[in-house]
Amino acid sequence: MKLHENLQICLLAIADRYPESMLDINEEVLGPQGFQKQRCTPVELMERLQSHAPQLLQAPAQLVVDAQERAIYLVEQSQHTPAFWLRYRERTQEEAIASLRRENAALRAENRELKTRFAQPLPV
DSSP states (O other): OEEEEEHHHHHHHHHHHOTTOEEEEOHHHHOOOTTOOSOBOHHHHHHHHHHHOHHHHTSEEEEEESSSOEEEEETTTOSSSOSEEEEOOOOOHHHHHHHHHHHHHHHHHHHHHHHHHHHSOOOO
């Protein structure tokens, strides 16, 4: 996946697609950031940037998530060195199956509700 947008949109995309992900800042690209010393979620990073460096959220960025890398580049700072590294744990097969079972159960319940609702005679 590649996304060419501003940093805020890239962070929102990560938060949506990889909700359990964490980000690390590359201080070689951004310099020392007093507000960020440890891993944080994309939403936490957006909140910190909004408070301490709101202009950075509008900076052109490129999100890259593929087999070789998971990173965000700030195009104006460096197109060859990531500004942020994305860390996330792939779901295990058991977790994926459990998630699909929950989704299937929810769909079955919704289907039963719809059948019940439409089986009732319409008021005249």
